[in-house]
Amino acid sequence: MTALTVALTLILAITAVSFVAGRQKSLSLVNGQLSTLHSLPGHYGSYVLLWCLIPGLLVVLLWTAIGPGWIESIIAGQLMAENPDLTKAQLDLLLNDLRNQMAGDVISRDVDSGFQDHAKAYASMIGQGQIYTAAIAILVTLVGGFVAYGQINPRLRARNRVEGVIRLVMIISSTVAVLGTAGIVLSLIFETGRFFEQVSFIEFLFGLHWSPQIALRADQVASAGAFGAVPLFAGTLLITFIAMLVAVPIGLMSAIYMTQYADDRMRSLIKPVLEVLAGVPTVVYGFFAALVVAPFFREAGEAIGLTVASESALAAGLVMGIMIIPFMSSLSDDALTAVPQSMRDGAYALGATKAETIRNVLIPAALPGIVGAFLLSVSRAIGETMIVVMAAGLAANLTANPLEAVTTVTVQIVTLLTGDQEFDSAKTLAAFALGLVLFAVTLALNVVALRVVQKYREQYE
Amino acid sequence: MSNPAAQQPTNWMSDDMQRRIKRRYAADTRFKFYGIGAIGLAMVILVLLLGSIIVRGIPGFMQTQINLDVYINPAKFSGIEQAATPEDAEKIIMSADYTALYRDTLRERFPEVSGRSDIVALSRLISSGGRETLRNLVLADQSVIGTTQDVWLPAAGDVHSLATGSMSRETPEGERRLKDNEISWVDQLEADGDVRTVLSNDFFTKGASREPELAGIWGAVVGSFLTLIVTLLISFPIGVATAVYLEEFAPKNRWSDLIEVNINNLAAVPSIVYGLLGLAIFLNVFHLPRSAPLVGGMTLALMTLPTIIIAARAALKAVPPSIRDAATGLGASKVQVTFHHVLPLAMPGVLTGTIIGMAQALGETAPLLMIGMVAFVVDIPGGIMDASTVLPVQIFLWADFPEKGFEEKTAAAILILLTFLILMNAIAVFLRSRFERKW
Numbered sequence: 001m002t003a004l005t006v007a008l009t010l011i012l013a014i015t016a017v018s019f020v021a022g023r024q025k026s027l028s029l030v031n032g033q034l035s036t037l038h039s040l041p042g043h044y045g046s047y048v049l050l051w052c053l054i055p056g057l058l059v060v061l062l063w064t065a066i067g068p069g070w071i072e073s074i075i076a077g078q079l080m081a082e083n084p085d086l087t088k089a090q091l092d093l094l095l096n097d098l099r100n101q102m103a104g105d106v107i108s109r110d111v112d113s114g115f116q117d118h119a120k121a122y123a124s125m126i127g128q129g130q131i132y133t134a135a136i137a138i139l140v141t142l143v144g145g146f147v148a149y150g151q152i153n154p155r156l157r158a159r160n161r162v163e164g165v166i167r168l169v170m171i172i173s174s175t176v177a178v179l180g181t182a183g184i185v186l187s188l189i190f191e192t193g194r195f196f197e198q199v200s201f202i203e204f205l206f207g208l209h210w211s212p213q214i215a216l217r218a219d220q221v222a223s224a225g226a227f228g229a230v231p232l233f234a235g236t237l238l239i240t241f242i243a244m245l246v247a248v249p250i251g252l253m254s255a256i257y258m259t260q261y262a263d264d265r266m267r268s269l270i271k272p273v274l275e276v277l278a279g280v281p282t283v284v285y286g287f288f289a290a291l292v293v294a295p296f297f298r299e300a301g302e303a304i305g306l307t308v309a310s311e312s313a314l315a316a317g318l319v320m321g322i323m324i325i326p327f328m329s330s331l332s333d334d335a336l337t338a339v340p341q342s343m344r345d346g347a348y349a350l351g352a353t354k355a356e357t358i359r360n361v362l363i364p365a366a367l368p369g370i371v372g373a374f375l376l377s378v379s380r381a382i383g384e385t386m387i388v389v390m391a392a393g394l395a396a397n398l399t400a401n402p403l404e405a406v407t408t409v410t411v412q413i414v415t416l417l418t419g420d421q422e423f424d425s426a427k428t429l430a431a432f433a434l435g436l437v438l439f440a441v442t443l444a445l446n447v448v449a450l451r452v453v454q455k456y457r458e459q460y461e
Numbered sequence: 462m463s464n465p466a467a468q469q470p471t472n473w474m475s476d477d478m479q480r481r482i483k484r485r486y487a488a489d490t491r492f493k494f495y496g497i498g499a500i501g502l503a504m505v506i507l508v509l510l511l512g513s514i515i516v517r518g519i520p521g522f523m524q525t526q527i528n529l530d531v532y533i534n535p536a537k538f539s540g541i542e543q544a545a546t547p548e549d550a551e552k553i554i555m556s557a558d559y560t561a562l563y564r565d566t567l568r569e570r571f572p573e574v575s576g577r578s579d580i581v582a583l584s585r586l587i588s589s590g591g592r593e594t595l596r597n598l599v600l601a602d603q604s605v606i607g608t609t610q611d612v613w614l615p616a617a618g619d620v621h622s623l624a625t626g627s628m629s630r631e632t633p634e635g636e637r638r639l640k641d642n643e644i645s646w647v648d649q650l651e652a653d654g655d656v657r658t659v660l661s662n663d664f665f666t667k668g669a670s671r672e673p674e675l676a677g678i679w680g681a682v683v684g685s686f687l688t689l690i691v692t693l694l695i696s697f698p699i700g701v702a703t704a705v706y707l708e709e710f711a712p713k714n715r716w717s718d719l720i721e722v723n724i725n726n727l728a729a730v731p732s733i734v735y736g737l738l739g740l741a742i743f744l745n746v747f748h749l750p751r752s753a754p755l756v757g758g759m760t761l762a763l764m765t766l767p768t769i770i771i772a773a774r775a776a777l778k779a780v781p782p783s784i785r786d787a788a789t790g791l792g793a794s795k796v797q798v799t800f801h802h803v804l805p806l807a808m809p810g811v812l813t814g815t816i817i818g819m820a821q822a823l824g825e826t827a828p829l830l831m832i833g834m835v836a837f838v839v840d841i842p843g844g845i846m847d848a849s850t851v852l853p854v855q856i857f858l859w860a861d862f863p864e865k866g867f868e869e870k871t872a873a874a875i876l877i878l879l880t881f882l883i884l885m886n887a888i889a890v891f892l893r894s895r896f897e898r899k900w
Contacts, residue, residue: 099748163795167706167796170702170703173698174703174707176699176703177703177727183738184737187741187742250502252499254500258500261493279824280824280879281824281825282824283860284824284875284878287514287871322506353488355493356485356488376729382731383731383734385731385733385827386827386853386857389857390860410731410733417831431737435734439734446729450725
């Protein structure tokens with residue numbers, strides 16, 4: 001990294017100098033008569049600066065993006081030439097070890113002289129590449145700077161060019177959001193595709209048996225693991241259902257109270273409570289569920305003669321519901337305040353009490369918004385991870401009994417992917433298939449929720 | 462048409478009607494109380510949540526220590542006089558048997574204790590961190606060898622539980638982690654004033670440990686800090702640039718629609734899916750180091766991006782068009798109008814949104830589990846490429862440890878995390894109230 005660090009520092013220094021130089025040149029060209037310049041002196045400075053910075057940085061970026069991969073492919077060629085029997089996996093492992101050796105990490109391999117030689121060759125090639133890159137980057141920076149400096153004259157449209165670059169930077173930034181979505185979709189679909197090469201699609205979506213643990217011996221029963229995800233879907237739905245039983249009444253009623261009954265003083269008391277509940281990290285709710293709520297339910301169950309699993313769906317769902325209360329409440333709040341006052345006034349004029357107005361006029365009018373809030377809350381509950389990881393079970397259990405332990409999609413994703421295992425096994429790939437299901441379901445819920453809200457909102461506007 | 466004369470006017474004073482009105486008013490009052498009940502329930506839950514964590518967390522900040530007069534026996538440092546270089550001497554000091562030093566002191570103190578297992582139990586009253594304390598003492602000054610030193614050594618986790626009352630003496634001996642004789646030794650030490658419980662230095666300055674009494678939060682705090690820096694450096698410029706572009710420059714076409722749809726999508730994606738993205742792309746395609754704050758920060762940056770963009774757009778929208786018109790009228794270009802006038806005026810709102818986004822990122826756990834930040838990291842991370850963990854992940858890990866002592870460490874770590882979150886939100890509220898203008 002050293003040669004590149006030096007290069008970057010130098011580039012930055014040259015850039016700083018170039019700005020001052022460009023600015024000075026433009027000023028001296030017109031003897032300080034600003035009105036005869038096309039752009040402000042700062043624009044000329046920035047113009048030279050950009051010509052220095054962008055080419056230099058591009059060279060460095062290009063090297064970081066493709067340099068190591070290119071050198072690796074050379075090394076891989078050498079390794080293959082030495083030992084033609086090398087399989088793809090062995091080659092990857094070897095390269096990985098070389099990489100780790102470079103980074104100074106501990107590697108699980110006898111460091112013999114052959115390996116040492118390759119490691120040395122690898123290191124020296126990387127080092128040389130960096131030195132060449134650094135040299136080229138500095139050269140490009142200087143050339144760019146001089147060219148731009150030479151171009152400066154009072155008629156140069158420096159401002160327009162600099163602003164063009166700024167616009168370009170903004171456009172590139174705005175594509176990151178698109179790239180993010182594309183990255184999520186593509187990585188999920190790609191890995192899921194590899195998963196379905198090993199496990200049938202039908203078995204995954206409709207299979208009733210989930211035990212992804214790969215057996216130690218090949219002849220063991222179910223040695224390939226069973227990947228029927230129905231128990232996970234059922235568990236997720238059970239916990240979501242319990243969460244909604246808690247969140248919808250409490251969230252909706254507190255929104256109604258906040259918007260219809262509470263005065264300003266009350267509101268200023270209640271709002272922070274809901275905001276704090278909304279701001280508590282989910283891992284804290286997980287701790288609360290696992291160490292306070294779950295033991296309480298187990299003991300309460302024992303006291304009345306019920307067996308409650310220590311990782312019961314009830315505890316996880318209840319705490320998840322608590323987490324969702326503020327979310328449900330603030331979304332319903334928006335829906336309720338959007339209903340025009342005239343509708344309420346009309347109801348009062350007919351002699352309806354406040355509760356009757358709310359029940360028969362306000363809620364029906366706000367229903368699309370409330371349904372939207374409900375759908376968004378469900379989507380939130382389905383995607384919630386930490387509470388269930390800490391408080392729900394690990395074993396896939398197809399049951400509708402809230403006192404038993406169930407597992408969820410998110411719990412399985414976490415269990416499958418934490419800990420070390422090779423990345424090609426069906427076990428790790430299954431996590432991506434589950435992730436895709438999760439992504440698709442939450443996205444669909446969100447789209448439907450938005451549609452419902454949009455479609456019905458205009459009625460009162 | 463019916464005959465109007467046949468229709469009786471409603472007698473509102475009749476008993477039936479009065480009862481009906483009473484019933485309706487009662488229903489009205491009931492409905493109001495449902496609302497109060499819901500709010501009250503939310504408040505009770507919040508109090509229970511915070512209360513249970515505070516009660517559990519306070520002993521977690523403390524460390525119980527035992528005072529001993531330890532004779533630094535020169536026999537354990539044989540060869541140190543002949544050591545040629547300071548490095549050799551250091552090697553001897555590093556490898557000396559410090560357990561034996563305090564075990565001897567304890568045996569002198571409790572001469573009645575005999576039998577191998579009892580002596581082991583006796584020396585186990587001191588945490589394994591006691592070795593480190595003594596080693597540091599000798600490392601700092603070699604002249605202590607051969608003298609008797611009056612030192613406070615960290616007590617074992619079980620002694621701490623006993624001292625802070627989380628281990629009850631009433632529990633039958635078989636279910637208690639400390640046996641009766643061990644408790645009597647602690648009591649004897651306590652009677653001599655040689656047991657104290659103080660604010661734990663280790664908790665605030667060390668990394669993770671297998672021993673609850675030695676485990677510290679500092680490693681996770683540093684990891685969180687590094688991760689958040691990366692997140693901020695990526696998401697703030699990109700988020701603000703995107704918001705400015707969409708709000709001020711973008712033509713209304715399919716491309717800008719696509720960007721908007723994607724931003725809304727990203728805001729709705731469950732956080733764990735970002736972890737899958739980080740794993741598949743940053744780790745498996747780009748071969749970035751596992752468990753590094755760099756990768757964690759990049760993953761979280763993508764997650765906070767929608768929050769920042771949405772907040773920044775709202776702030777930009779709130780700047781009145783007259784500002785833009787005035788600047789344009791004075792000859793400023795579109796870029797100058799935006800960056801010299803509109804953006805500075807929108808900055809308080811943008812910063813508020815950014816801080817709220819950062820607070821979310823600070824509390825996020827699930828995506829970081831996917832990219833390997835669950836590693837057991839003892840060292841304090843020194844840079845964004847080092848293996849590290851973050852506060853919420855540390856909480857998750859400690860909550861999973863079976864030792865009872867970790868429960869209070871977890872709660873203490875939660876209190877620290879909540880303090881940071883409250884601080885960040887307070888700054889956001891302050892910024893909003895102090896600098897945001899109403900036009």
